Amino acid sequence: MADVETYIKDLKDSIIKRDPNQPEFQEAAFTVLDTLKPVLEKHPEYVKNNILGSLVEPERAIQFRVPWQDDEGNFHINRGFRVQFNSAIGPYKGGLRLHPSVNLSIVKFLGFEQILKNSLTGLPIGGGKGGSDFNPKGKSDSEIMRFCQSFMTELQKFIGPDLDVPAGDIGVGGREIGYLFGQYKRLNGFQGGILTGKGLQYGGSLARTEATGFGLIYFLNALIKDQKDTLKGKTVKISGAGNVAIYALQKAQENGAKVVTVSDSNGYVYDPNGIDLATVKQIKEVERGRIKEYADKISTAEYHEGSVWDLDINYDIALPCATQNEINEDQAKLMVKDGAKYIAEGANMPSNTDAIAVYKQNDIIYGPAKAANAGGVAVSALEMSQNSERLSWTFDDVDKQLKDIMEDIYQKIADADAEYGLNKDYQAGANIAGFEKVAKAMLAQGLV
Ligand SMILES: NC(=O)C1=CN([C@@H]2O[C@H](COP(=O)(O)OP(=O)(O)OC[C@H]3O[C@@H](n4cnc5c(N)ncnc54)[C@H](O)[C@@H]3O)[C@@H](O)[C@H]2O)C=CC1
Numbered sequence: 001m002a003d004v005e006t007y008i009k010d011l012k013d014s015i016i017k018r019d020p021n022q023p024e025f026q027e028a029a030f031t032v033l034d035t036l037k038p039v040l041e042k043h044p045e046y047v048k049n050n051i052l053g054s055l056v057e058p059e060r061a062i063q064f065r066v067p068w069q070d071d072e073g074n075f076h077i078n079r080g081f082r083v084q085f086n087s088a089i090g091p092y093k094g095g096l097r098l099h100p101s102v103n104l105s106i107v108k109f110l111g112f113e114q115i116l117k118n119s120l121t122g123l124p125i126g127g128g129k130g131g132s133d134f135n136p137k138g139k140s141d142s143e144i145m146r147f148c149q150s151f152m153t154e155l156q157k158f159i160g161p162d163l164d165v166p167a168g169d170i171g172v173g174g175r176e177i178g179y180l181f182g183q184y185k186r187l188n189g190f191q192g193g194i195l196t197g198k199g200l201q202y203g204g205s206l207a208r209t210e211a212t213g214f215g216l217i218y219f220l221n222a223l224i225k226d227q228k229d230t231l232k233g234k235t236v237k238i239s240g241a242g243n244v245a246i247y248a249l250q251k252a253q254e255n256g257a258k259v260v261t262v263s264d265s266n267g268y269v270y271d272p273n274g275i276d277l278a279t280v281k282q283i284k285e286v287e288r289g290r291i292k293e294y295a296d297k298i299s300t301a302e303y304h305e306g307s308v309w310d311l312d313i314n315y316d317i318a319l320p321c322a323t324q325n326e327i328n329e330d331q332a333k334l335m336v337k338d339g340a341k342y343i344a345e346g347a348n349m350p351s352n353t354d355a356i357a358v359y360k361q362n363d364i365i366y367g368p369a370k371a372a373n374a375g376g377v378a379v380s381a382l383e384m385s386q387n388s389e390r391l392s393w394t395f396d397d398v399d400k401q402l403k404d405i406m407e408d409i410y411q412k413i414a415d416a417d418a419e420y421g422l423n424k425d426y427q428a429g430a431n432i433a434g435f436e437k438v439a440k441a442m443l444a445q446g447l448v
């Protein structure tokens with residue numbers, strides 16, 4: 001049997017050889033492989049049974065054509081994906097992303113992260129992810145509807161309430177889930193459990209809209225409390241102005257923090273008086289506008305093109321809630337210079353590998369995405385439970401369960417950190433705690 005170092009190195013080499021053009025997937029997989037070394041030392045059976053070899057290879061990766069017609073009658077062809085990565089502990093579960101950057105590498109990195117994230121929730125859900133390189137920006141409602149109908153016409157062959165349950169991600173919110181659900185129903189009849197993030201009138205869960213952002217703050221609170229500190233009075237930078245960012249902003253403010261930035265892919269607003277939540281909701285949720293418009297409405301705010309992580313101000317907490325690799329090494333160094341003490345990731349893989357090294361070298365306490373943003377998928381799993389029992393729970397009931405789950409996730413990763421002597425390396429703690437449950441299930445189920 002290979003020693004652990006050689007085993008990991010051979011696995012990385014085989015990933016590079018098989019998938020040379022998948023940098024995002026390599027980044028996600030290599031980070032996990034590197035942090036699992038202490039578990040493999042303790043559990044040689046995982047090496048003997050090549051559990052990690054199975055973990056990094058999706059059970060199934062589906063790619064399909066998505067034809068749709070725009071309002072002027074032109075024909076377009078996009079590419080759709082669903083990667084069903086791992087079903088060891090439950091049906092595949094994870095969102096759908098609509099963004100021009102979507103390709104197999106991005107869907108695989110997201111699906112891979114989802115395996116360990118879903119495991120951390122303690123709920124019976126496996127990992128998957130999907131999406132398309134369709135760009136929803138500037139499209140009319142009818143174009144979005146026609147695209148979603150075409151996408152679901154193909155996707156419906158591969159999903160089911162006990163098989164694979166997609167949800168939203170970048171570019172997929174309540175409107176898109178509604179169109180996707182409608183098309184599924186037209187083809188197969190009403191089956192509430194085939195998607196989550198549904199409207200409240202047809203099987204959605206209260207608090208799913210808020211779940212990822214609220215969950216991020218529940219997680220952050222647990223982490224900060226453990227450092228004998230508090231969120232109250234802290235200055236916070238948030239990136240993004242979508243679903244995750246908006247509800248992180250709301251809950252951070254409810255906890256007495258001052259959030260001074262939000263952003264989109266064009267630029268960011270900095271409001272030293274604190275961002276006005278209602279204005280952001282109006283621009284992004286109602287008008288579907290650009291964040292630049294915030295500065296037209298609020299006189300204390302400045303708008304700048306570019307990345308919010310290049311803004312040089314003193315602050316305490318970073319909450320990246322936009323997209324992958326939005327923070328690089330130099331931006332992480334600026335974070336250190338600006339006095340930030342904590343980072344908790346609302347987006348998936350927003351910090352690149354070099355940025356994470358800077359956090360660790362400078363004692364910035366780092367809450368990694370797969371733990372910090374697990375609230376969305378956790379409430380999705382609660383939506384699945386409500387669909388199965390044909391009941392709807394109250395907002396407070398779901399919110400309370402969400403809070404408990406996020407605190408439990410923090411405890412699991414802190415315990416793993418302590419057990420393996422990781423010295424507050426919560427990234428390794430999250431990977432280890434998420435992996436152990438999946439690995440035990442995979443081992444029990446044999447070579448499948
Ligand atoms: N919606 C959910 O329940 C969950 C989402 N996430 C992750 O959170 C992140 C945000 O997702 P959502 O808020 O759902 O999407 P969304 O579509 O509602 O919002 C995305 C936001 O990020 C901004 N953005 C996109 N690309 C950007 C770029 N290159 N630079 C700066 N800003 C950019 C957009 O302008 C928008 O404000 C993603 O990484 C997603 O995978 C993670 C867990 C659950």
Ligand SMILES: O=C(O)CCC(=O)C(=O)O
Pocket residue numbers: 093094095096117165166167168169196348373374376377378380
């Ligand atoms: O709610 C879900 O199933 C999707 C959540 C998701 O895509 C994520 O956690 O990144």
